[in-house]
Amino acid sequence: MRRTSRSSSGTVTIPTVRIAAPRTCASSSLSSRLTAPPSKRASARVPEAVAAAEAVAATELAAFAADVAGCTKCRLAEGRTQVVFGVGDPRADLMFVGEAPGFHEDQQGKPFVGQAGKLLDKLLAGIGLGRDQVYVANVLKCRPPGNRDPQPDEIEACEGHLFRQISLIEPKVVATLGNFATKLLSGKPTGITRVHGAEQEATLGGRRVLLYPLYHPAAALYTPAMLKVLEVDFARLPELLGRTAEEPKPAPTLAALAPEPAVQLGLF
Numbered sequence: 001m002r003r004t005s006r007s008s009s010g011t012v013t014i015p016t017v018r019i020a021a022p023r024t025c026a027s028s029s030l031s032s033r034l035t036a037p038p039s040k041r042a043s044a045r046v047p048e049a050v051a052a053a054e055a056v057a058a059t060e061l062a063a064f065a066a067d068v069a070g071c072t073k074c075r076l077a078e079g080r081t082q083v084v085f086g087v088g089d090p091r092a093d094l095m096f097v098g099e100a101p102g103f104h105e106d107q108q109g110k111p112f113v114g115q116a117g118k119l120l121d122k123l124l125a126g127i128g129l130g131r132d133q134v135y136v137a138n139v140l141k142c143r144p145p146g147n148r149d150p151q152p153d154e155i156e157a158c159e160g161h162l163f164r165q166i167s168l169i170e171p172k173v174v175a176t177l178g179n180f181a182t183k184l185l186s187g188k189p190t191g192i193t194r195v196h197g198a199e200q201e202a203t204l205g206g207r208r209v210l211l212y213p214l215y216h217p218a219a220a221l222y223t224p225a226m227l228k229v230l231e232v233d234f235a236r237l238p239e240l241l242g243r244t245a246e247e248p249k250p251a252p253t254l255a256a257l258a259p260e261p262a263v264q265l266g267l268f
Contacts, residue, residue: 053091054090054091057090057091057168057169057170058090058091060168061090061165061168061169064164064165064168065085065086068083068085068141068161069082069083069085071083071141071142071158071161073157073158074142074153074154074157074158075154076140076142076143076144076154077142079142079143079145080106080142080143081106081107081109081143082106082109083109083141083142084101084105084106084109084110084111084138084141084142084143085109085137085141086111086135086136086137086138086165087110087111087131087135087136088131088132088133088134088135088136089132089133089134089135090135090168090169091169091170092133092134092135092169092171093171093172093173093241094129094133094134094135094171094172094173094175094237094241095134095135095136095137095165095166095169095171095173095174095175096112096120096134096135096136096137096174096175096176096177097137097138097139097162097174097175097176097177097181097185098111098112098136098137098138098139098177098178098181098216099138099139099140099150099177099178099179099180099181099216100138100139100140100142100143100144100147100150100180101138101140101141101142101143102114102116102143102147103143103147105138105143106142106143111136111137111138112136112217115218115221116216116217116218116221117217119217119220119221119227120136120177120217123217123230123231123234124234126231126234126235127234127235127237127238128238129237135165135169135171137162137165138162138181139155139158139159139162139180139181139184140154140155140158141158141161142158149180150180155180155184159184162184163204163205164205165205166204166205166207166209167205167206167207168205170207171209172209172210172240172241172242173199173209173210173211173212173237173240173241174202174204174209174210174211174212175212175213175214175237176192176211176212176213176214177214177215177216177217178192178215178216178218178219179191179192179216182195182213185202185204185211186200186202186211186213187202192213192214192215192216195213196213196214196215196229196233197212197213197214197229197232197233197236198213199211199212199236199240210240212233212236212237212240214230214233214234215229215230215233217230
């Protein structure tokens with residue numbers, strides 16, 4: 001569009017300049033949306049989803065425990081007081097697997113409640129963990145008579161329960177305590193004396209986990225030198241879990257941890 005203006009020298013045509021309205025850059029708009037902080041509602045979905053997953057896991061594990069409570073797959077069902085299924089966080093990253101319940105476990109229905117269990121708690125405290133932050137179970141869910149060693153047919157009858165537990169809990173690290181748990185879950189005949197403290201990858205319960213063999217805590221009750229070995233091996237657990245180790249607690253003493261009668265054999 002043009003407009004004219006008159007002056008003393010004649011007529012002058014002056015062009016009219018249009019200034020276009022600024023356009024929004026699509027890439028800038030997208031960038032601002034991508035870099036904008038998430039809304040409170042969106043960020044709230046994460047803990048809600050985690051809580052929902054934990055609730056489902058706890059429900060499924062509790063339902064499975066109820067099923068196992070009536071197990072009669074082997075002869076041990078005849079003499080047990082109750083099934084010792086396992087206790088702890090149903091979504092724990094760290095799971096301990098012992099061998100079989102003893103007298104006190106059979107009475108209370110919980111694994112590792114005797115002197116070996118007290119030592120396990122102290123070792124856990126030494127790396128900044130509590131029993132409620134891990135999951136503890138055994139290869140056998142019923143006490144063998146006189147705390148004798150588990151028999152091959154008993155292990156075969158019960159191992160499906162353990163693998164199902166691992167599948168439901170989905171731990172990152174499975175720490176085996178003693179010979180029987182280590183040989184079963186590693187699938188190898190090598191004894192605990194040769195493989196303790198050496199992690200290995202394994203497929204358990206249909207998922208890949210880090211298997212970490214440890215001496216059974218009862219070994220420290222009978223052999224004081226084993227306590228130091230257990231402390232050294234336990235100290236690596238935070239590293240294996242991918243977390244920062246907390247300040248170590250004072251080492252447990254053996255004075256208050258006297259051996260109990262009729263403790264399981266085959267710990268080495």
